[in-house]
Amino acid sequence: MDRIWELVTRYVAGGTVSVGSVCAACVPALGLDGAALWLAKDVNRRLLIHATDKISGVLHETQFTLGEGPCVQAWTERVMVLTPDLAADDAAVRWPMFVPEALLAGAGAVFAFPLQVGAIRVGVLDLYRKRPGPLTPAQLADALAFTSAALTLVLRQARSDTDQTSNVEQTLPPDGLSGGQVEVYQATGMVAGQLDTGLEEALLRLRAYAFAHAMSITETAQLVVDRQLRFGGEDDD
Amino acid sequence: MSREQELSRVFVELADTLVADFDVIEFLHTLTERCADLLEVDAAGILLTDQQDSLQLVAASTLQAKQLELFQLQSEQGPCLDCFTTGEPVSCADLTAQPQQWPRFAAAAAEAGFVAVHALPMRLRERVIGALNLFSVDPTGLNHTTLALGRAFADVATIGILSERAAREQNLLSQQLQNALNTRIIIEQAKGLLAERRDLSMDQAFTTLRGYARDNGRKLTEVALALIDGDNSITDLTHPQPIR
Numbered sequence: 001m002d003r004i005w006e007l008v009t010r011y012v013a014g015g016t017v018s019v020g021s022v023c024a025a026c027v028p029a030l031g032l033d034g035a036a037l038w039l040a041k042d043v044n045r046r047l048l049i050h051a052t053d054k055i056s057g058v059l060h061e062t063q064f065t066l067g068e069g070p071c072v073q074a075w076t077e078r079v080m081v082l083t084p085d086l087a088a089d090d091a092a093v094r095w096p097m098f099v100p101e102a103l104l105a106g107a108g109a110v111f112a113f114p115l116q117v118g119a120i121r122v123g124v125l126d127l128y129r130k131r132p133g134p135l136t137p138a139q140l141a142d143a144l145a146f147t148s149a150a151l152t153l154v155l156r157q158a159r160s161d162t163d164q165t166s167n168v169e170q171t172l173p174p175d176g177l178s179g180g181q182v183e184v185y186q187a188t189g190m191v192a193g194q195l196d197t198g199l200e201e202a203l204l205r206l207r208a209y210a211f212a213h214a215m216s217i218t219e220t221a222q223l224v225v226d227r228q229l230r231f232g233g234e235d236d237d
Numbered sequence: 238m239s240r241e242q243e244l245s246r247v248f249v250e251l252a253d254t255l256v257a258d259f260d261v262i263e264f265l266h267t268l269t270e271r272c273a274d275l276l277e278v279d280a281a282g283i284l285l286t287d288q289q290d291s292l293q294l295v296a297a298s299t300l301q302a303k304q305l306e307l308f309q310l311q312s313e314q315g316p317c318l319d320c321f322t323t324g325e326p327v328s329c330a331d332l333t334a335q336p337q338q339w340p341r342f343a344a345a346a347a348e349a350g351f352v353a354v355h356a357l358p359m360r361l362r363e364r365v366i367g368a369l370n371l372f373s374v375d376p377t378g379l380n381h382t383t384l385a386l387g388r389a390f391a392d393v394a395t396i397g398i399l400s401e402r403a404a405r406e407q408n409l410l411s412q413q414l415q416n417a418l419n420t421r422i423i424i425e426q427a428k429g430l431l432a433e434r435r436d437l438s439m440d441q442a443f444t445t446l447r448g449y450a451r452d453n454g455r456k457l458t459e460v461a462l463a464l465i466d467g468d469n470s471i472t473d474l475t476h477p478q479p480i481r
Contacts, residue, residue: 079416118422119465140411182294182307185422186439189429189465199426199465225429225439 004029004145019153020050023125026146027052030139032129033107036060036071037150039115039123043075049123058105059128062098069098071126074112078121080144081112085132108132113147115154118185120199122154155203187221194231205231240275244386247271251393261417262424263447263457264397265296272390273298276383278371279351282306283359283394284317285367287418292321292367295421300440301349302372308345315342317370320356324365326384327356331376346372353377355384357391361399366414369394420458427461434475449474 008017011025023037034056040046046064051057063069070081073094083091086108092099102110107128115123125147135143184206192202209231210220223229251268265283272281280302284292292310297303309315316339320327330353332343346354353373358365369391371379379387399413424446432442449471450460463471 078419080412082412116419118419118424118426119462120426137411144415182425185425186429186432189426189431190433191429192426192465193430193433 001145001148004142004149008149017153019150022146022150022153023050024052026125026127026143029146030127030135030142032127034128036126037123038071038126039154040075040121043072046123055106055130056126056128059102059107059110060126062101062105063126066095066097066101068095069102070095070110071112071124074114074124074126075121078114078116080114081110082135082140083110084134086110087132106130109134111135111143113143115147115151117151117203118199120188120203122151122200125150155200155207181218181221183221183225184217187224190224191231202231244275247275248389248393251397259397260420260450260456260458261398262295262420263450265394266298266447268390268394268397269296269298269302272369272371272387276371276379276387276390277373277377278353278355279374280372282317282370282372283367284310284321284370285359285398285414285417286321286365287414292318293418293421295367295417301351302370305342305346305349305351305372306370309342312341312345315339316354317356317368320358320368320370321365324358324360326358326388328379329354330378333376350374355379355387357387359391359395359398361395361410364410366395366398366410423458423465424461427464430464431475445474 007029008022008025011028012018012021015021019037019039023035027033027035034051034053036048036051036056036059038046038048038060048057048060051060059069060071063072070083073079074081085091086099086102107130109129109132111127113125113127114121115125125143127143184203187206188199188203191206192199195202195205206220206224207217209215209229210217213220220229224231251264251271269281269283273279280297280299282297282302282305283295284306285295286292294303294306294310297306306317309317316327316329329338332339332346332352332354337343346352349372351372351374353376355371357369357371359367359369369387371387398417399410424443427446428439428442431437431446432439435442435445437445446460446464447457449455450457453460460471460474462468464474
């Protein structure tokens with residue numbers, strides 16, 4: 001994961017690390033031809049954050065115009081969708097309208113990765129390559145790491161727009177989101193119940209509390225799971 | 238019922254759940270419970286690797302087994318980790334014996350009440366995707382028959398996680414693993430929500446969620462998502478009717 005942040009930081013060369021720059025940095029790092037990253041509340045209310053080239057933009061638009069394609073499927077089914085060869089038979093069976101358009105646009109292979117933590121979904125990273133062929137295991141691992149980096153940034157940005165910093169170390173303390181921190185997931189559910197809100201909001205509140213009290217999110221989550229900390233009324237801190 | 242009959246019944250039961258649209262976490266939990274019933278051990282757990290090769294706990298038959306598995310992952314030491322790293326079975330019939338190969342693990346095992354541990358790799362050809370771990374409260378080695386059965390269970394667990402298609406292609410394998418782990422997270426989130434709504438412990442919340450899914454013939458993950466989405470179809474889960 002550290003290596004991924006290093007790649008992103010080097011890519012922005014001292015500038016601000018954003019979700020868009022993670023998207024842009026992954027293309028040369030993975031040796032692909034383009035990427036698009038969009039965020040959404042639901043599949044019909046989405047926002048294209050970044051597209052690295054024209055073809056990426058076209059692939060994105062086409063999928064949402066037609067309502068089908070790898071990234072639509074990645075979102076709805078909460079799974080990564082890897083299509084190493086768009087010209088192969090099964091792709092056209094899965095997405096009869098999208099595939100001819102994608103081939104015409106110049107894509108040979110498309111890989112879609114949902115930005116998600118369990119039931120929390122915030123968007124999809126959509127990668128393409130002109131030439132067909134599968135991702136190597138190393139490329140796949142990197143693609144997942146870039147997806148996780150983008151997710152971390154999205155959740156962080158949503159927490160506080162005033163917390164602007166270009167320092168990656170400061171922006172990204174280890175928070176156990178991608179690790180096996182079971183209590184964080186459980187506490188997210190509990191806080192959602194306490195606040196009667198969605199999981200995404202609950203996770204943001206957990207992170208905000210941890211940040212404000214100089215604790216790790218794991219420590220905070222443990223307090224919630226142990227029922228020593230409740231998020232209730234207006235002023236739970 | 239003889240042990241053989243019982244075994245074939247269990248394998249049929251597990252095979253029956255291996256339909257196209259099955260629930261991987263529910264399946265693995267059932268499998269750990271059946272292991273504990275049939276292999277003359279007291280508990281079982283399953284660890285699974287993700288794309289970054291870090292191990293995660295996906296199922297355990299008891300709370301004690303779960304805690305011991307988590308301890309291993311946190312302390313990065315123990316027979317189940319060795320099994321995963323080497324891809325070979327690792328057995329310790331008596332953790333209290335000297336010299337101690339895994340001192341921290343042995344102490345944690347003693348606290349959880351376990352004396353013997355056996356770890357069997359879950360393999361797909363050259364790749365190790367996880368480990369099936371068996372725990373006993375008494376010092377016990379595994380005899381040849383039990384070991385063979387344990388391996389059969391590890392294979393069934395592997396097949397359960399991977400579709401036949403996945404076995405042919407590296408990337409599909411990773412998709413299935415990632416999917417299994419994400420499903421596990423969804424269930425943890427739902428457990429938290431249910432624990433809060435009904436004032437239950439996490440384990441009670443899991444049992445309730447699982448019981449509800451079974452009683453209503455629905456998938457565990459589907460029930461978990463319905464709960465998270467505030468779906469009206471499961472209001473009787475969050476607000477159970479008082480027994481009249």
